[in-house]
Amino acid sequence: MALQVQVEKFELYDVDPSTTLLEFLRSQTPFKSVKLSCGEGGCGACVALLSKYDPVLDQVEDFTVNSCLTLLCSVNGCSITTAEGVGNSKDGFHPIQKRFAGFHASQCGFCTPGMCVSLYSALVNADKTNRPEPRRGFSKLTVSEAEKSIAGNLCRCTGYRPIADACKSFAADVDMEDLGLNSFWKKGESDEVRLSRLPSYNHNNASSNFPEFLKKELKAGANLASKGYHWYSPVSLEQLQSLLQGGEENDETSMKIVVGNTGTGYYKELVVYERYIDLKYVPELSTIRKDQTGIEIGAAVTISKAIKALKEENDYDPHRGSVGGNLIMAQRKQFPSDMATILLSVGTLVNIMTGQKHEELTLEDFLGMPPLHPKSVLLSIKIPCWVSRKKDVSSETDTKLLFETYRAAPRPLGNTLSYLNAAFLAEVSACSDSTGVVLNNCWLAFGAYGTKHAIRARKVEEFLAGKTLSVSVLYEAIKILETIIVPEDGTSSPAYRSSLAIGFLFEFLSPLVDTPPEISNGWLNGCNSTEWLMGSKFKQNYDQFGETKPPTLLLSAKQVIHSSKEYHPVGEPIQKTGATIQASGEAVYVDDIPSPSNCLHGAFIYSTEPLARVKGIKFKSGSLPNGVTGIISVKDIPGKNVGCVTGLGEEPLYADEVAQCAGDRIAFVVADTQKHADLAANLAVVDYDKENLEPPILSVEEAVERCSFLEVPPFLYPEQVGNFSEGMAEADHQILSAELKLGSQYYFYMETQTALAVPDEDNCIVVYSSTQSPEYTHDTIAKCLGLPGHNVRLITRRVGGGFGGKALKSIPVATACAVAAYKLQRPVRMYLNRKTDMIMAGGRHPMKITYSVGFKSNGKITALKLDILIDAGIYPDVSAIMPEHMVGTLRKYDWGALSFDIKLCKTNLPSRSAMRAPGEIQASFITEAIIEHVASTLSLDVDSVRTINLHTYNSLGLFYKNNAGEPLEYTLPSIWDKLATSSSFYHRTEMIKQFNRTHKWRKRGISRVPTVHEVGMRPTPGKVSILKDGTIVVEVGGVELGQGLWTKVKQMTAYGLSLVQCGGTEELVERVRVIQADTLSLIQGGMTAGSTTSEASCEAVRLCCNVLVERLTALKERLLEQMKSIDWETLILQVEINLLTGETTTLRTDIIYDCGQSLNPAVDLGQIEGAYVQGIGFFMLEEYPTNSDGLVTANGTWSYKIPTVDTIPKQFNVEILNSGHHQNPSGEPPLTLAVSVHCATMAAIKEARKQLISWSGKKEPDIALQLEVPATMPVVKELCGLDTIQKFLQWTIVNTIGTK
């Protein structure tokens, strides 16, 4: 086969047809910009542009593919462009890459190449259209298309806003005012100047490069063969038939029909088939035919093309998935397809071929029949033509066709399965006396709710047919529907799913129902006339549901920074170092380091049982699987069995006889490729024995019962504040022993854990690791190998996202590679697949909190006592820091007296580790939940209770002792007031009240929360060397994780050395190179965590420069004074909830953040926004569940939902204050502010419940209402009332009768 990558031609003779495009690019070409992150089509890190020549049309089609799913053989004859091909350091960067860098849209950079290619593809395609010529410097892309181009790409660092800005900067219809902070222009410059400063773009040059040689070589239907494997591309139905008839096999494992192969993204495939048959070249399967009877769509046509042909806009673009593939997955494997539901509602027919036999069935029959035979092929589907028509010849009234689709899913866009989907088609006409609407006929399809396949609600259809719609008819229909939509046993949130069906049917039909205005308050009265049916579109009276709903993506954003010239270039918002090479994919991550010759690959075999003796490991096949060299386990460890050693404790590398938890490492299988190692680990069967072992401890309650705790060293246990009993005695009211619970969260760094170990001469070893803690990794490896420290060298250049997950959890990964490499004396590397990574990660600490609080009638709290049980998992990790971190944040309000008992429970679950803002985010939630509880007990406004409990400078001293700083430094009260004015908090509160009065099905809430963060500095080393040519090399203890450490260090070096420099400091910044962490070059680098490494590293560099310059003594003293302090931020947040689905939309966020003396406000802004969005994930989206054995069950992008560009605040305003009092970190505290989304959601839910209670005729107040974390759609909907529609209709019926 032949293909081109960038401009390089590749001819391949021996291709294993199960090879993906990603595997090929990463292992057989120098182009590493396609990154593996999820391997299931869910993150976009692997996106490449595919250009395909169509000889019939003489046209080149350009589209993106997820290279992790695309099979290499299927791109025979295609040209591939990856980020390096878009632009690079040698040939020049593309304006996309330069703008990504200049808009500060790349932090760790792991997602950036994929983002750039997604945007590139959108530009190429938009600029090919015959839309009007755009303004000079812009493309034909629209703002909305620009934003959507990256909707399938995940980024865990930036919070998406800067990425959206970089994309929008190309859009023809962009308002330059809407583009956020960047390094191109300054505030106040004219649009013309701004445009001239943007890296220029010429839309006429936008094209992919399709080579002539491929056009000539292109042979449709080329068959490929390799080592007993075959890839066939039949070009006619006859060829297809004969291929299907050939071969004896009837089972599903020896032959596979493929089109886009995207199905493997969901159903992971662990087999290599003998024969692959690609359907794309069979004309009958690839064409769309329209005639008067309907539209016939070939099964191999992509869903995007089918949607285009049906002239419908749709957000869902599964990157080249075909219509047939989707329906086959729904039919054979019960895939909860959206497609099947939509097609079912419009009476679709399917055309099947089995052998020579062709058969036409209704989709309904097709879905309901037993799984299609593996040798049967779905040829095409046919959607009959539907047109509005005359009801009858004598009638004045036409009938109208109404068609709507609905879907409730954890996220609006991207790969997310629906909780329920629905599609409704109805034929309606006005009543002859013009008093209502008659529903002549309807087709109501529902799917994905925990049913084998999509179904038609026939009983409801029959009931409604011919009826004039009224509230009672609607109510009856809904009662029937309740009996139909019943999810199968074992489906999650069954009641929620049923309630969605009702909500959607109500949303579809209610605008057609007429009710007296005095009941409906102007609603439900929009469609009682023939006029309506004749002239207007269906959703005319639709504001209640979402006609004026906020758009899916970002609306606007404002960033205010106050940069300072005092320590120039420190404090300047300069572009992040290395951002352009990150965007072009040339930045080297551990897995991008070319494999040394003879390199082996490893994969962990982990326990699936908690507390079980491991008797042995076998493989399903009986012998060693393909490519496997051996298995390494505890007996191969030459030194001590340690997988992680820190000052706080140790954990073993491999289970020694007994596996302690599900996810515990048992062994390490070594093979010739990563794929073989992963397949082998998956085939391993572990023989367990639980005899004479205690049952495992799987909850904090059991841990307490069995006194199973981890120790907290006294120096890490914080002090109580004041006297709790006295505080309680002062209180007018008390809440006693209320409970809260919090779950875990997974890091979801885009680059999973990875390491490469290379044995060196003289018993030494070099290990490349993606770690936040090179020093501890070094020490652990030395101890485990039984080597002196100087024989080990640990190198970390950059990390593709850490968030605490690579602080300690990376250490066993590097150590396992080192042990294997040392034993086998061959290089060994490992790149954990996402599933294994998620199972072993442990994540954030779950906890159970019991609190008692006393307070005055005005809301002033006088005493708080907390009993906190933290689930720390099995090993100590860094859990001992939790009490101090939690109490640091708990002290953010003046509680009068604060008493606590915090226990670290040792359970048989993977050890929990620090995750960004460890303990602080949980404490932030606890404090706000208590404030809310107090407010609702007293029926007071929550904001007033927050305000009255803010610290005064005196109480601050009591709670924070010496760290309280000087009175002038306490900026929180002024920020609190500033936020209220700048974001019109009170005015917006009033507007929200007004909105809630007039909207039944959408409610809004607003909240304002403060956060206070105690900053602790750790010493870290630095080394500055000036080379002969005047260039400067800097080493620091910290690691570049995307947080901008290198950029800040460069700025500080330039500042520190500016006094010995003749040229400008900008030039000096360019002369500085910060190099990778190397534990033999700079020892005692410690751990890059806790948000302060940049500050500490900068201080170390400054001191080095001091030595070189010997002049900056005065500044040194000044900075030294500022080493420990507290900082403040506040935030206002406004959300909207949809009462029918439980969906929450964050409408607006306003953050004011006192950064003290920011080293680089642009970098800090990125940290603030990114952390905040990660916090939204924790509070609203991310569920990290386990089964009853404690084995993590959310193990990929399909089940674990981090925020995407469509879930961030629609208006996102951040102001960074440069109060200059101290240097404050920006990496973690903003995360805690995201609690406000939760608080505002709670406020909106309360509004919904008030309404529900009024419909139910009850008067009970909602004091003990609790909103779980994460507040997912089912959780929100449940609190809003699962039966809210029924209650409303009952109430309406009663009141309608009353008014009559």
Ligand SMILES: Cc1cc2nc3c(=O)[nH]c(=O)nc-3n(C[C@H](O)[C@H](O)[C@H](O)COP(=O)(O)OP(=O)(O)OC[C@H]3O[C@@H](n4cnc5c(N)ncnc54)[C@H](O)[C@@H]3O)c2cc1C
């Ligand atoms: C990131 C992502 C997001 C997605 N989002 C959604 C979504 O929101 N809603 C939704 O409904 N779906 C979604 N999907 C599913 C997607 O629609 C299907 O994966 C896709 O349509 C399958 O088509 P394919 O050509 O890739 O099939 P393949 O993966 O090539 O094939 C799938 C299966 O069907 C068989 N097959 C394919 N064509 C035929 C045929 N004509 N006759 C007989 N057997 C055949 C194959 O042998 C295989 O078993 C998503 C998928 C991904 C990867």
Ligand code: FES
């Ligand atoms: S989409 Fe391919 S790696 Fe995630």
Ligand code: FES
């Ligand atoms: S910059 Fe996007 S994942 Fe790190």
